[in-house]
Amino acid sequence: MTRRIGFLGLAVWILASIGALAQGAVVGLSLSTLNNPFFVALRDGALQAAQKAGIRLIVLDAQDRVDKQVADIEDLIQRRVRVLLVNPTDSAAVVPAIQRANRAGIPVITVDRAAAGGQIAFHIASDNVAGGRMAAEYICQQLLKGRGKVVELEGIPGTSAARDRGQGFNAYLKEKCPGITVVARQTANFDRAQGLSVMENILQAQREIDAVFAHNDEMALGALQAIKASGRKIPVVGFDATPDAVKAVQACEMAATVAQQPQEMGRIAVEKAVELIRGTKPPAKTQFIPVPLKLVTNSACKW
Amino acid sequence: MLWARFGPSLLSRYGLLWALGFLILALSLLSPYFLSTANLLNVLRQVSINAILALGMTVVILKGGIDLSVGSLLALAGALAAGFALSGFPPPLAMGLGVGIAVALGTLQGLLVAYAGLPPFIVTLAGLTAFRGLTLVYTDGRPITGLPDPFLFLGNGTLLGIPVPVMVMLSFLLLTHFLLQNTALGRYLYAIGGNEEAARLSGVPVARIKVFAYAYSGLAAGLAALVLTGRLNSAQPTAGTGFELDAIAAAVVGGTSLAGGRGTAWGTFLGALIIGVLNNGMNLLNVSSFYQLIAKGAVIVLALLVDRLVRRR
Numbered sequence: 001m002t003r004r005i006g007f008l009g010l011a012v013w014i015l016a017s018i019g020a021l022a023q024g025a026v027v028g029l030s031l032s033t034l035n036n037p038f039f040v041a042l043r044d045g046a047l048q049a050a051q052k053a054g055i056r057l058i059v060l061d062a063q064d065r066v067d068k069q070v071a072d073i074e075d076l077i078q079r080r081v082r083v084l085l086v087n088p089t090d091s092a093a094v095v096p097a098i099q100r101a102n103r104a105g106i107p108v109i110t111v112d113r114a115a116a117g118g119q120i121a122f123h124i125a126s127d128n129v130a131g132g133r134m135a136a137e138y139i140c141q142q143l144l145k146g147r148g149k150v151v152e153l154e155g156i157p158g159t160s161a162a163r164d165r166g167q168g169f170n171a172y173l174k175e176k177c178p179g180i181t182v183v184a185r186q187t188a189n190f191d192r193a194q195g196l197s198v199m200e201n202i203l204q205a206q207r208e209i210d211a212v213f214a215h216n217d218e219m220a221l222g223a224l225q226a227i228k229a230s231g232r233k234i235p236v237v238g239f240d241a242t243p244d245a246v247k248a249v250q251a252c253e254m255a256a257t258v259a260q261q262p263q264e265m266g267r268i269a270v271e272k273a274v275e276l277i278r279g280t281k282p283p284a285k286t287q288f289i290p291v292p293l294k295l296v297t298n299s300a301c302k303w
Numbered sequence: 304m305l306w307a308r309f310g311p312s313l314l315s316r317y318g319l320l321w322a323l324g325f326l327i328l329a330l331s332l333l334s335p336y337f338l339s340t341a342n343l344l345n346v347l348r349q350v351s352i353n354a355i356l357a358l359g360m361t362v363v364i365l366k367g368g369i370d371l372s373v374g375s376l377l378a379l380a381g382a383l384a385a386g387f388a389l390s391g392f393p394p395p396l397a398m399g400l401g402v403g404i405a406v407a408l409g410t411l412q413g414l415l416v417a418y419a420g421l422p423p424f425i426v427t428l429a430g431l432t433a434f435r436g437l438t439l440v441y442t443d444g445r446p447i448t449g450l451p452d453p454f455l456f457l458g459n460g461t462l463l464g465i466p467v468p469v470m471v472m473l474s475f476l477l478l479t480h481f482l483l484q485n486t487a488l489g490r491y492l493y494a495i496g497g498n499e500e501a502a503r504l505s506g507v508p509v510a511r512i513k514v515f516a517y518a519y520s521g522l523a524a525g526l527a528a529l530v531l532t533g534r535l536n537s538a539q540p541t542a543g544t545g546f547e548l549d550a551i552a553a554a555v556v557g558g559t560s561l562a563g564g565r566g567t568a569w570g571t572f573l574g575a576l577i578i579g580v581l582n583n584g585m586n587l588l589n590v591s592s593f594y595q596l597i598a599k600g601a602v603i604v605l606a607l608l609v610d611r612l613v614r615r616r
Contacts, residue, residue: 034593058586058589059591060586061593064541064544065544065545066539066542067352067534067542070349070535071583071586072586074345074348075345075583075586078587079587090446090537090541092448093446093535093539095536096455096459096534116448156541157443157444157541158444158446158539158540163445187444
């Protein structure tokens, strides 16, 4: 029996040794999820910048679980990272963990989503409200010429990205585009499979749909599948400009996607962290560093 | 005296203690950050929610059932407690109401299993879906924030240098241990899990004990909800997603048999600790998060294999 327990110890040892190779990191990055190309791009941008600056980066993935993120951040604090980069799963839930980092004297930089409290040196993000407005403006002015019926696929309820994009989108329609009505507004949780099934249901219920706005590209691509299968042709506007979505826009399958630049976000976050490590004092109040958005369209397509 | 009470069950779980020991030894050697009081308290605090849920789950599994609803029930109880507190109830009453409703909904599921004869898997699967829906309706999909201090204290405070969530977890562990080992109720649970028909024939009030098991799991979900709400300084509509599987994993790694009739509170606690220590260690060592999932799966299977081999002797 002792030998068998020895086996278990050995196995654990080997697993742990894989990680030991990566020791010596100084900056921690706690991401909400890596099960989404957007955050993978963010991580890649951060890793490249870290390599260039000659620092080590520990990347932890909260798998979209608020409680895991709190634990991840606590672990990074125990690991004594010099700067903490956080991409919150939820603005409010992350606050106690950030306060713990503050107490440990570790400067905190938030990326993409903001935190609702704690001391944050920099907040690096694109303006999601502006992005939502951008999508609404495109649908209203370019696609539908001010009149039509629109479906909105919402992100995970309660996330600030879903709130802000929806807010910008609907505010624009209300203020500038009274001829457009949102005939269906459903959540598909930022998920492609759910985007597919939710859109299938909406297609059953709505005979007339002139355009779809999805809070992210994963849902947009899912919706696109549903629309293709139904044999209808409806322009879809997504958000994030993931590689798949950009390809779909180039192929005239999707009308547009609002491009955030996650790789830039990761890069800027690490560069700010490096500044802090090299002795720059963190600003007294959180400094917002906007990462520009742009609309990706294809003028060769006819909608 | 403590040893007389807890020693034997600890010894019977020595396979797990060895596994945990090796894990701690390996991590201490590999990471200079692992073996510090601050980090060990950190691990205990992180483990507390899963351990509480897993203890409730153990009671249900012991009698041959399963409770898939705990994650959603946790979200609902947390949201209700937070909502009550914000609408003017004194915080302790709001917390009590949240936990009370979790116990009531657990009882309801128990009634459906015990008296309507529905399969536990289906009843609690329905609970998992319905309670999540209720939570989203109640919160309108938004987190509830701005909670009064007692919530924060439950999640992030310390008492005599020990984090409050750890205190809650240890109290619940002792309660569950006492219940299982020192009361007739506990023995009945084992009896039902071992052979329900035999238990019935020997006069065990099977239906009532079953209802109790689900109510107890509801209590665990309620307590865990208070800790999590405090830890997150907010009640999250999506809180607790997937927690039921973590709780089942902790119970099973801890030697609880999914067939019922076998398992202890201490074993489950050790199971939760092994999973928690592993998560913490891999984070400290910067193991890629994708490999972390594989390692977690491997450890669950390894722990089961070791357990099986130890028992075969």
